Amino acid sequence: MSYKFVEYADREMLALDLANLIAGELRTALSQSDSATLAVPGGTSPGPVFDDLCAVDLDWDRVNVMLTDERWVPEDSDRSNTRLLRERLLTDKAAAANLLPLYAPYDTPEEGLGELAKGIEAQLPLSVVLLGMGADMHTASIFPEADKLDEALAPNAPVLLPMRAPGAPEPRITLSAEALDGAMSKHILIFGAEKRAALENAKGKAPKDAPINAVLNGATVHWAE
Numbered sequence: 001m002s003y004k005f006v007e008y009a010d011r012e013m014l015a016l017d018l019a020n021l022i023a024g025e026l027r028t029a030l031s032q033s034d035s036a037t038l039a040v041p042g043g044t045s046p047g048p049v050f051d052d053l054c055a056v057d058l059d060w061d062r063v064n065v066m067l068t069d070e071r072w073v074p075e076d077s078d079r080s081n082t083r084l085l086r087e088r089l090l091t092d093k094a095a096a097a098n099l100l101p102l103y104a105p106y107d108t109p110e111e112g113l114g115e116l117a118k119g120i121e122a123q124l125p126l127s128v129v130l131l132g133m134g135a136d137m138h139t140a141s142i143f144p145e146a147d148k149l150d151e152a153l154a155p156n157a158p159v160l161l162p163m164r165a166p167g168a169p170e171p172r173i174t175l176s177a178e179a180l181d182g183a184m185s186k187h188i189l190i191f192g193a194e195k196r197a198a199l200e201n202a203k204g205k206a207p208k209d210a211p212i213n214a215v216l217n218g219a220t221v222h223w224a225e
C-alpha cells in the first residue's frame with residue numbers, strides 16, 4: 001500500500017493547487033479521448049476546491065461529472081450532494097459539464113438504482129476521482145459496519161450500491177470501491193488533525209475496518225490543518 005501525502009500551508013493553497021491539478025488531468029484525458037469523467041465527493045470539505053475548479057478554462061462540455069456517493073434526499077435538501085455540486089461546481093465555466101445523476105425521486109435508493117447505474121457504468125473507468133474521508137476512515141458512502149460493506153468492497157461488485165450505516169444519517173447510494181479505485185487518477189482530500197490521525201490509524205487495517213484502504217494505493221492525499 002503506497003500513496004503520496006502532500007501537506008499544504010493552508011486550506012486555500014490546497015484548494016487552488018488541487019483544482020489546478022485536477023484541471024490539468026482532465027485536459028490530458030480530453031487530449032486523448034472525446035470525453036473525460038470526473039467523480040467528486042459531497043460533504044463539507046470539497047467546496048473550496050469546487051470554487052476554484054469551476055472557474056478553470058477547459059472543454060467542460062466534454063466532461064462528465066458525477067458524485068462518488070449521495071445521500072438519498074431531494075435535491076433541494078441542504079443535505080444533498082447534488083445540490084452542493086450544482087451550487088459550487090457546475091457553475092461558471094464548469095456549468096457546461098454533463099452531470100450524471102446519482103439521485104432520482106424515488107423513496108429508496110433501491111428503486112432508483114437500475115436507471116442510475118446505466119448512466120454511471122457507461123462512463124467508467126473514471127478519468128479522475130476526488131474522494132473525502134471520514135474520521136471513521138469511510139470514503140464515499142462505504143462506511144465501516146454498513147449493511148452492504150462486503151458487497152461494496154468485493155471484486156466485480158455492482159458499480160452502484162445502496163448503503164445504510166450506523167454512521168450515515170440517511171440512506172445512501174455509492175460507487176463501489178472497485179469503480180472508485182479504477183480511476184486513472186485518485187485524489188483524497190482531508191482537513192484537520194483528526195483525519196490525519198485517522199489516516200495513520202488506517203495503516204495495516206483491512207478495508208472492511210478502514211474502507212479508505214480500498215482506494216488509497218497509488219493515490220495522492222492532500223492535507224491541510
Ligand SMILES: O=C(O)[C@H](O)[C@@H](O)[C@H](O)[C@H](O)COP(=O)(O)O
Binds near residue numbers: 070
Ligand atoms: O456524502 C458525503 O458526505 C461524502 O461523499 C463523504 O464520503 C465525505 O467525503 C466524508 O464523509 C467526509 O465528509 P466531510 O468532508 O464533510 O468531512
